[in-house]
Amino acid sequence: MSNFFQLETKHGGVRTGTLKTRAGDIKTPVFMPVGTRGAVKGLHPDQVKATGAQIILGNTYHLHLMPGEKVIKKLGGLHEFTRWQGPILTDSGGFQVFSLAHMSKITEEGVTFKDPRNGDLVTLTPEKSMQIQIDLGSDIIMAFDDVVSLDQVGRERTMEALERTHRWLERCILEFKRLTNDMKEDEQPLFFGIAQGGLDKKLRKKSLEFVQSCDVDGVAIGGLSVGETRKEMHDMLEFLEPLYDLTKAHYLMGVGDPIDFRFAIKHGIDMMDCVLPTRNARHGSVWSSGDIRMNLKSERFTNDSKVIDPECDCATCIDGFTRGFLRHQFKVNESLAGSLASIHNIRHLNRIAEEYRSLS
RNA sequence: GCAGGGUUAGUGAAGCGGUCAAACACGUCAGACUGUAAAUCUGAUGGCUUAUGCCUUCGCAGGUUCGAAUCCUGCACCCUGCA
Numbered sequence: 505m506s507n508f509f510q511l512e513t514k515h516g517g518v519r520t521g522t523l524k525t526r527a528g529d530i531k532t533p534v535f536m537p538v539g540t541r542g543a544v545k546g547l548h549p550d551q552v553k554a555t556g557a558q559i560i561l562g563n564t565y566h567l568h569l570m571p572g573e574k575v576i577k578k579l580g581g582l583h584e585f586t587r588w589q590g591p592i593l594t595d596s597g598g599f600q601v602f603s604l605a606h607m608s609k610i611t612e613e614g615v616t617f618k619d620p621r622n623g624d625l626v627t628l629t630p631e632k633s634m635q636i637q638i639d640l641g642s643d644i645i646m647a648f649d650d651v652v653s654l655d656q657v658g659r660e661r662t663m664e665a666l667e668r669t670h671r672w673l674e675r676c677i678l679e680f681k682r683l684t685n686d687m688k689e690d691e692q693p694l695f696f697g698i699a700q701g702g703l704d705k706k707l708r709k710k711s712l713e714f715v716q717s718c719d720v721d722g723v724a725i726g727g728l729s730v731g732e733t734r735k736e737m738h739d740m741l742e743f744l745e746p747l748y749d750l751t752k753a754h755y756l757m758g759v760g761d762p763i764d765f766r767f768a769i770k771h772g773i774d775m776m777d778c779v780l781p782t783r784n785a786r787h788g789s790v791w792s793s794g795d796i797r798m799n800l801k802s803e804r805f806t807n808d809s810k811v812i813d814p815e816c817d818c819a820t821c822i823d824g825f826t827r828g829f830l831r832h833q834f835k836v837n838e839s840l841a842g843s844l845a846s847i848h849n850i851r852h853l854n855r856i857a858e859e860y861r862s863l864s
Numbered sequence: 865g866c867a868g869g870g871u872u873a874g875u876g877a878a879g880c881g882g883u884c885a886a887a888c889a890c891g892u893c894a895g896a897c898u899g900u901a902a903a904u905c906u907g908a909u910g911g912c913u914u915a916u917g918c919c920u921u922c923g924c925a926g927g928u929u930c931g932a933a934u935c936c937u938g939c940a941c942c943c944u945g946c947a
Contacts, residue, residue, distance in 0.1 A: 540900050561899075599899045607901085620901040646899080698899090729898040737898090757899035764898070779900045786903050787896085803893070834903095835892095842903060 508694055508721050509753040509774075513864040517745055517771045520864035523722070523753050525643040526691055527583065527591040530558045532753065532774035533860050535760065535853040536593060537782065541566050542576075542586045544850075545782055546843040549588045554819055555847055556854035559590055559644075561777050564636050565597035569619055569626060573639035581641030593777070594642035596633045596676075598698065599758070602651035602730060605658075610650065612668065630675040638683045642693055646724065647676040649698040654731050662702040669700045670714050677719055694721040696755060702727060703736055705743050712747050722753035722775075729758040729778075738767055745771040762795040765853060769860050781849030786842035788834045791852045792816070800845065805831040818851030820844040 511521045523530040537544045537552060540563040544552045552560060562582055567573060579585045582592050600617060601608060607618040614629030633648035649672065650665040652658035677695070684692045697715035701707035715723050725744065728737050741756070748754050753775060756768045760778020768776060784790070788801035792813035800812070808827035812820065825844055833841035
């Protein structure tokens with residue numbers, strides 16, 4: 505497999521580079537907004553693009569349930585379907601092993617989930633996940649992994665989940681190759697493996713080394729930001745920093761609090777995704793300069809004529825939407841409020857990424 | 865005018881002699897949210913407060929009772945029938 509990631513500069517732990525996908529190049533470090541069901545919630549693709557976003561995520565599990573990958577394929581694939589023209593990364597459904605743990609059953613073959621909406625059983629296997637992601641038309645395909653929680657039950661199966669994740673990775677690679685065999689190289693999606701290991705450094709090292717020894721275009725760190733303390737997460741990122749294969753892209757999954765985002769970039773991470781900017785935004789919570797959080801629903805903004813962050817260049821701030829206006833729209837449940845705040849929060853992370861990219 | 869029904873905390877609405885500072889919903893205030901079961905969830909919401917504590921409340925004014933939001937009397941206002 506040729507190398508789709510080009511490392512350009514390195515300043516301490518900060519790397520800048522370019523990830524080449526069939527849908528376009530991605531400058532790293534990069535923040536990737538999450539559009540689980542094919543849309544970044546509340547935003548038109550043009551608005552997402554205007555935040556500086558280069559790539560968005562979709563989710564195998566959700567899109568498989570509704571409307572189904574066959575429908576999306578028939579309607580031209582994810583790009584045509586969603587009208588997002590840039591690269592798309594799809595998560596494999598592995599995270600749902602964790603988030604829907606109490607409604608799922610894991611076996612060596614795969615995982616059976618109960619659809620939380622109607623109780624329907626959905627089975628996902630490494631092969632199935634690859635097939636779905638290929639049908640969706642994803643540009644970066646993620647391995648199907650076994651994510652564990654940090655509670656007692658999860659900790660006890662950390663080792664088991666890690667080994668299973670590795671066996672599943674081999675199955676994913678075989679299936680991915682089978683499905684992409686007849687594609688020209690520049691038409692193939694990329695494939696990323698995922699390292700697990702919970703908060704156990706030995707297991708983390710073992711997992712990272714295993715994943716990097718496989719035929720993958722990028723290596724992802726999974727299973728963090730699932731409830732551990734900030735210190736635990738940062739310790740692990742510091743520990744992993746010298747262990748990465750420098751020729752591959754490094755993706756930290758699910759992290760996007762500005763503080764963690766900066767920390768990860770300084771410790772060798774190239775890509776991150778997170779629901780935090782959009783979820784928080786819909787709940788009225790936004791970041792401003794200095795990564796300070798404020799809740800726009802708060803009474804104290806009622807008469808505030810300032811924009812969210814006077815130093816911000818996002819469309820929401822540039823267009824002059826005041827805190828007072830946003831507070832009002834939140835209070836009356838107008839969805840515009842969440843959209844405007846999402847634009848701001850995504851831009852906030854993209855500005856951070858740009859700050860580090862400008863080092864090159 | 866006659867006969868019924870009603871008036872409960874910011875709003876709607878339970879309660880119909882003690883376990884009532886008073887269910888529930890909404891609203892309000894605050895908090896949480898990290899590969900989205902998430903436009904969701906949690907807490908507070910008469911006052912004072914550390915409180916299993918005290919004080920003031922259930923249209924208004926009296927009364928019965930050991931004890932009343934709950935029963936009685938009068939008054940005010942609202943609704944529905946009949947005139």
